[in-house]
Amino acid sequence: MLKKAAITFVALFSLMAAAIPGYAQASEVPQPVRATWLWNPWMFVNDEAGTLAFLESKQVNKVYVQIDPDVSKAAYGSFIGKAKAMGIAVHALDGAPSWAAPKGYINQDRFLSWVTDYQNQAPQTNRFAGVHLDVEPYLYSGWNSNRAATVKSYQALLKRASATTAKLGLPLEADMPFWFDEITYKNTYGNGLLAEWVIANTAGVTLMAYRDSAPMLIDIVKNEMTMAQRLGKGVVVGVETGETDEGSIITFAEEGEAFMNQQLAAVAAHYTGNPAYKGNAIHHVGSWMTLRP
Numbered sequence: 375m376l377k378k379a380a381i382t383f384v385a386l387f388s389l390m391a392a393a394i395p396g397y398a399q400a401s402e403v404p405q406p407v408r409a410t411w412l413w414n415p416w417m418f419v420n421d422e423a424g425t426l427a428f429l430e431s432k433q434v435n436k437v438y439v440q441i442d443p444d445v446s447k448a449a450y451g452s453f454i455g456k457a458k459a460m461g462i463a464v465h466a467l468d469g470a471p472s473w474a475a476p477k478g479y480i481n482q483d484r485f486l487s488w489v490t491d492y493q494n495q496a497p498q499t500n501r502f503a504g505v506h507l508d509v510e511p512y513l514y515s516g517w518n519s520n521r522a523a524t525v526k527s528y529q530a531l532l533k534r535a536s537a538t539t540a541k542l543g544l545p546l547e548a549d550m551p552f553w554f555d556e557i558t559y560k561n562t563y564g565n566g567l568l569a570e571w572v573i574a575n576t577a578g579v580t581l582m583a584y585r586d587s588a589p590m591l592i593d594i595v596k597n598e599m600t601m602a603q604r605l606g607k608g609v610v611v612g613v614e615t616g617e618t619d620e621g622s623i624i625t626f627a628e629e630g631e632a633f634m635n636q637q638l639a640a641v642a643a644h645y646t647g648n649p650a651y652k653g654n655a656i657h658h659v660g661s662w663m664t665l666r667p
Contacts, residue, residue, distance in 0.1 A: 406642065407610050407653025409436040409580065411467065411508075414660060415445045418453045426453070428663060430460055432656075438467040438506040438580075441485060447492055451500035463503035465547065466492075474511035474528045482507075482531055486538045493542055504577070505539045507532070508549040525568060526561045532575055545577035549612070552583045555597040570601045578608035580655050584624045585613070588640035602650035611641055611654045616661035630666040 410429070412418075418425040429437060437457065439450070454464045468485040472478050486505070493501050509528060511517055516524040532548065539546040554569035563571065573579055579602075583595050595611055602609045613634065614625040626634040638654045645651035656662050 405435060407436050407655070408433050409438065409610055409612075409653065409655035410434050410662060411655070411658040412437050412439045413467075413658055415440055415442050415450070415453075417659065419445055419449050422449075422453055422456070425659075426456055426460065426462075428659070429457070429462055432662070435461055436463045436465065436503075436655075437659075438465050438508075438655075440467045441488055443488060447495065450492065451496050454496075454502065455500040458499060458503075465504040465506040466502045467506045467508060469508035469510070469549075471510050471513035473509045473531055474514045474516065474524050476527065478514075478527065479531055479534055482535060486535060489544075490538065490542060493544075502544065504545040504547060505535065505542075506547045506549070506580075507535060510549070510551075512551070522559070522561065525557065525559050526563070529559070529561075529563050529571065529575075532572065536575060547578045547580065548572060548576050549582055550579045550598075552581050552594040552598065555601075567601075569598055570605075573598065573602050573607050573609075574605050576607070578602075578610065578652065580610040580612045582612050582614075582657075584657075586623050586626050586629060586634075586637070588637040588644070590623065591637065591641050592644050599645060599648050599650050603648050607650060608652040609650050610652050611638075612657055613638065613654065614657050614661075615665045616657070627661070627665065631662075632667060634665075 410432070412425075439453070457464050466485075466489045468482075470478075470481065473482050489502065489505060509531065511524055511528040514524060516527075532546075536546050550569065550572050554572060555567055557568040559565060559568050559571065579598070581595050581598055583591050585591050585594060591611060591613070595609065598609055615627060615634070616625060617627050618624045622628060626637075634656075641654070642651070
């Protein structure tokens with residue numbers, strides 16, 4: 375049943391994409407992103423084959439994997455190598471609201487140092503394909519007590535990360551809430567909308583567009599799609615599958631996977647004319663595994 379649901383999504387997307395002029399030349403068209411977050415790397419430490427089989431059954435081709443220093447580099451290397459052989463790109467994931475604190479960069483530097491050491495030691499087949507940040511500065515206390523300073527700290531964090539990932543030759547991507555298009559900044563980085571700044575200063579963003587219907591998803595990401603198109607950047611639309619107390623419209627936990635895939639296919643069809651639309655991301659492996667068909 376699980377594999378059938380994933381195939382249904384791919385079939386729906388293919389049918390809609392087939393209407394695009396020139397889509398028949400598959401070799402010329404990049405594969406749409408089907409991403410997910412893997413927050414618990416111990417999943418593949420304890421059951422690597424099962425974790426990979428799940429990702430493959432869902433047609434995942436990109437996975438953001440949490441870096442836990444207690445997990446051996448050998449375990450990451452084995453997982454990355456096997457995932458890559460299956461056509462799945464693995465991006466190193468980390469971040470926390472406290473990273474937006476005045477000295478929060480210390481934790482980010484520790485993460486990026488780990489990634490740097492790993493990349494330098496690992497064979498080409500086992501290296502990460504990118505770095506993915508999930509900082510969410512609005513959950514840090516300074517967001518309410520001194521938003522201007524916190525926003526600037528967050529911007530500095532991204533610039534600092536970008537410098538490191540550039541040296542590694544890796545793309546830097548970030549998770550971003552859909553409402554950053556309502557947050558303004560005016561500081562040494564210029565002035566404008568935070569959403570546009572983040573899109574401009576990363577290789578791409580995954581929008582936490584946590585809604586459970588295509589019309590709502592299409593509407594809340596439209597500004598970022600316009601920004602990204604103008605900037606020549608990419609946007610991945612992220613959706614939630616876990617239980618939440620924030621309201622039933624946040625997650626597909628009630629509707630199930632088949633309905634979620636139908637809505638995501640509709641979003642993809644709507645944005646086929648916008649090159650900024652890169653695909654979708656499902657949050658996250660743990661809750662996706664228990665999502666009803």
